[in-house]
Amino acid sequence: xxxxxxxxxxxxxxxxxxxxxxxxxxxxxxxxxxxxxxxxxxxxxxxxxxxxxxxxxxxxxxxxxxxxxxxxxxxxxxxxxxxxxxxxxxxxxxxxxxxxxxxxxxxxxxxxxxxxxxxxxxxxxxxxxxxxxxxxxxxxxxxxxxxxxxxxxxxxxxxxxxxxxxxxxxxxx
Amino acid sequence: xxxxxxxxxxxxxxxxxxxxxxxxxxxxxxxxxxxxxxxxxxxxxxxxxxxxxxxxxxxxxxxxxxxxxxxxxxxxxxxxxxxxxxxxxxxxxxxxxxxxxxxxxxxxxxxxxxxxxxxxxxxxxxxxxxxxxxxxxxxxxxxxxxxxxxxxxxxxxxxxxxxxxxxxxxxxxxxxxxxxxxxxxxxxxxxxxxxxxxxxxxxxxxxxxxxxxxxxxxxxxxxxxxxxxxxxxxxxxxxxxxxxxxxxxxxxxxxxxxxxxxxxxxxxxxxxxxxxx
Numbered sequence: 165x166x167x168x169x170x171x172x173x174x175x176x177x178x179x180x181x182x183x184x185x186x187x188x189x190x191x192x193x194x195x196x197x198x199x200x201x202x203x204x205x206x207x208x209x210x211x212x213x214x215x216x217x218x219x220x221x222x223x224x225x226x227x228x229x230x231x232x233x234x235x236x237x238x239x240x241x242x243x244x245x246x247x248x249x250x251x252x253x254x255x256x257x258x259x260x261x262x263x264x265x266x267x268x269x270x271x272x273x274x275x276x277x278x279x280x281x282x283x284x285x286x287x288x289x290x291x292x293x294x295x296x297x298x299x300x301x302x303x304x305x306x307x308x309x310x311x312x313x314x315x316x317x318x319x320x321x322x323x324x325x326x327x328x329x330x331x332x333x334x335x336x337x
Numbered sequence: 338x339x340x341x342x343x344x345x346x347x348x349x350x351x352x353x354x355x356x357x358x359x360x361x362x363x364x365x366x367x368x369x370x371x372x373x374x375x376x377x378x379x380x381x382x383x384x385x386x387x388x389x390x391x392x393x394x395x396x397x398x399x400x401x402x403x404x405x406x407x408x409x410x411x412x413x414x415x416x417x418x419x420x421x422x423x424x425x426x427x428x429x430x431x432x433x434x435x436x437x438x439x440x441x442x443x444x445x446x447x448x449x450x451x452x453x454x455x456x457x458x459x460x461x462x463x464x465x466x467x468x469x470x471x472x473x474x475x476x477x478x479x480x481x482x483x484x485x486x487x488x489x490x491x492x493x494x495x496x497x498x499x500x501x502x503x504x505x506x507x508x509x510x511x512x513x514x515x516x517x518x519x520x521x522x523x524x525x526x527x528x529x530x531x532x533x534x535x536x537x538x539x540x541x542x543x544x545x546x547x548x549x550x551x552x553x554x555x556x557x558x559x560x561x562x563x564x565x566x567x568x569x570x571x572x573x574x575x576x577x578x579x580x581x582x583x584x585x586x587x588x589x590x591x592x593x594x595x596x597x598x599x600x601x602x603x604x605x606x607x608x609x610x611x612x613x614x
Contacts, residue, residue, distance in 0.1 A: 179369075179372060179373055179376055180376070181455060182373060182377075182452040182453060182454055182455070182463075183373050183374075183376035183377035183380055183451075183452050183453070184376055184377075184380040185455065186453045186455065186596065186597060187380045187381060187383070187384040187597065188380075191596060191597065194596040194597070195455070195457055195460065195596070198455045198456065198457060199455055228365065228369065229456075231362050231365045231366050231369075232365070232366055232369045232370060232373075232452070232463075233452075233454040233456065233459060233461050233463070233497060234351075234358070234362065234366065234461075234489075234490045234497055235454070235459040235460075235461040235489050235490065235497055235499050235503070236352060236458075236459055236489075236499075236503075236508075237348045237349075237351045237352040238347055238348065238351035238362075239344050239347040239348045239351065240348065240459075241456075242344070243340075243341075243344040243348075246340075281456075281458070282458070284348070285458040285459075288348065288352060288508075289505070289507045289508055290458060290459075290503075290505065290508050291458045291505070292505055292507055292530070293533055293534075297533070297534060298457075301457075301533070302457050
């Protein structure tokens with residue numbers, strides 16, 4: 165079952181984001197290139213598996229991120245990842261997405277995700293940055309990071325989730 | 338729709354100050370962080386190794402600087418020993434209570450950083466001390482350079498530290514830091530927010546006739562009772578009249594490096610220990 169492999173990989177990616185990643189990027193870009201590698205995988209699962217898989221994965225991994233780095237409040241990432249995964253799945257689940265379509269979906273998805281997180285923090289008055297500043301400062305630079313990561317792992321991710329989708333479909337039949 | 342309502346409720350609930358977390362949070366938080374430390378430490382070590390090779394040339398200059406600092410330290414230490422005895426004698430003569438005497442007797446507990454969140458609005462770090470080690474929310478966290486942040490949430494074995502760059506006067510439950518100037522303890526101001534665009538802390542509520550000036554070193558005053566006194570925060574970069582014209586506002590450049598931390602100190606005030614026993 166390849167979904168298990170995917171979940172294992174996502175756990176590894178989650179650990180990577182918070183531990184090894186900060187030491188890899190140049191110091192001046194710290195806080196500007198924000199990795200959402202787990203989120204990219206959630207979107208891949210929405211594109212090549214089912215939207216409910218994406219919703220569950222998004223909720224679980226978002227909650228993991230929320231609890232492990234519990235600073236201000238819980239539930240922001242869980243909510244944002246879940247809804248982004250679900251909506252992407254709702255729109256593109258049954259098409260056979262090409263690489264360009266997958267990448268644009270991931271780009272738009274990350275943009276939407278970052279903006280959603282920003283507006284939640286803004287609504288709770290935790291950040292007082294303007295949206296334009298947040299966009300230039302970290303949302304757009306991180307978008308390119310996410311796209312690069314998505315491109316690098318397109319083939320293995322697609323294979324993994326397409327197989328897992330078929331597997332579950334066979335089970336239902 | 339129900340999901341949306343549930344999430345907003347959870348967010349609102351979790352925003353409040355919580356001394357104790359529930360067991361699922363404790364379990365997940367601690368077990369994941371336990372694994373995280375296996376990654377963070379080797380990465381930090383490797384990065385440090387490369388950095389060491391690169392900075393080999395600067396070693397000589399740094400050594401020279403350190404030698405000067407040591408000389409200064411030795412001189413200060415002699416003066417300090419004398420002063421400490423003097424203060425003790427005076428306190429005894431004036432019948433200070435035990436609590437008053439120990440009020441500023443802070444304990445510095447070393448902690449290793451085990452993970453670093455990349456989220457720009459919640460840029461917390463995780464340290465390997467928790468409620469088992471007597472850590473409580475709102476304890477100050479420092480490095481040798483200065484103040485880094487405040488303990489935010491405490492798990493049994495690990496806790497999250499909110500860096501001072503997350504200070505924001507508008508946030509509900511925000512705790513501004515009462516600050517003063519090194520060498521001029523009559524100065525007073527509140528450090529209550531951080532400007533992400535300029536990278537400066539904002540110190541407000543400075544009286545018009547205050548002597549605070551450019552280049553001064555700002556330290557915590559301990560007047561609020563939340564943070565201990567005497568922790569270095571930063572240096573004053575500029576000063577101007579505040580928004581309402583009644584008080585002045587200063588920009589403070591933080592002295593402590595806030596990213597790629599390896600070791601930090603948690604400042605444990607003595608009163609809290611007394612409560613625990």
